[in-house]
Amino acid sequence: MITGTQLNVIQQALLNRTKKVSLNNTWRMLHDSEAIGRVRGRDLHLDDLDFVRLDQIYKQYRKVEADINIPKGLSRFEHVKYSINEKDTNKSVFSDYLVFASVNAALPLKSGMLDISHPKFLATIDINEVDTSAIKQLVIVENGDMMVHLYKWHQYLPEQWQGSLFLYRGQGKNIKLVNELLERLADTAKIAVYSDFDPSGLLIVLNYISSRDIYIVVPKDWQNLDEEHSSNGLQIYLKQISQSINFDETFAKYTILNDIFQHMKKKKLAIMQENVHLMNGLDIIRVI
Incomplete structure (x- = not known):
């Protein structure tokens, strides 16, 4: 072939x-x-x-x-207008689509409001079909499995964030689409990023910081987490910290990211999102 x-x-x-x-x-x-x-x-x-x-x-x-x-x-x-093999294109089937989930917020489309508040239901949509002006609060989620199981963990968020739209960060081209969506949102829209609680997760948050306010989702009482926590992935932390990245310099500009990273470094922490039910809940903090 x-x-x-x-x-x-x-x-x-x-x-x-x-x-x-x-x-x-x-x-x-x-x-x-x-x-x-x-x-x-x-x-x-x-x-x-x-x-x-x-x-x-x-x-x-x-x-x-x-x-x-x-x-x-x-x-x-x-x-297929040009090729006998429809797979003979470098475009992934879902590469140009955003993936949303919700517990009780409707997805605003230019054609009207769409109820997507169903367990394990993910809405896949072209960015140009979304009424971006109507999005008031958005949580960007790093891991796809967390999107599928939103109904099992949304209650750990602060109450005022539980009714947000949730958006999958995606892979490859999807990541660029998420950035494009953020550029189209109103300045008053609140954006939170929920990534793994590890150095790489902080880098993901950093990528979304621009002219707008960004919030970070973290385990409640994260200051008390230590290396002995049952959900801590020590080997994951050691692998990430061995990368040729100056994490101290990278996060120094942002007080909260620097504070979190310094604690991660001191306690050698890497806790994946999927362990949310073993935490004491989640906090959402403005990145400054």
């Missing part, structure tokens, strides 16, 4: 009609499996018969001629 990236290499060769190409992994594969070209040192030399064969290979996988430009970032639904 030839990948989308390899097909793009073939497409460029057909368009440019280059008679000599560098013998990279794609051309090595085409030479070995399809007898394309002749190896000369570090190059592969192509002739007219090779281009005929390359065109045949290209048409085995694509529905259009090589001179038709295929837009980047297409969904699978859109990509």
Whole structure:
């Protein structure tokens, strides 16, 4: 099976009609499996018969001629207009969508309010469908499993935050979408970040600090947590702290983040979100 990236290499060769190409992994594969070209040192030399064969290979996988430009970032639904294999796109199925959950807050859409307050229900939506002006309070959650099980832990939050919208931080492109959403929110919207209670979690909070106020979700009485706590992941802490990051310098500008990090460092703490039910509850503190 030839990948989308390899097909793009073939497409460029057909368009440019280059008679000599560098013998990279794609051309090595085409030479070995399809007898394309002749190896000369570090190059592969192509002739007219090779281009005929390359065109045949290209048409085995694509529905259009090589001179038709295929837009980047297409969904699978859109990509099948051009490709026989709908998975021949580098776009993840849910890469362009935000993931929300709620206990009692409706999700404001431009088409109206959507009730998403159902156990284990996650709303996946295009950012342009969200009425961002109507979002008043948002909690960004690091781990997906915590989103699924929101109904089992929301009560540990301060009461005034339990009715928030909850947004999954996501991976890859989703992270950029979350940042874009924050930029669209009203200045009066309150934003809290709930990450793991460890140095890496503090870095996540730091990434959201800009011109707006940000709040951090932490275990209640975090000052009393120590290395012997049953939920502490000492090895996780040691692995994170061994990274080539100057954590002291990174958090020094923000009093609360620095205070929390210094306590983490002193007690060697790394406590994952999933241990929330073993804490004494959660606090939400403004980052200053």
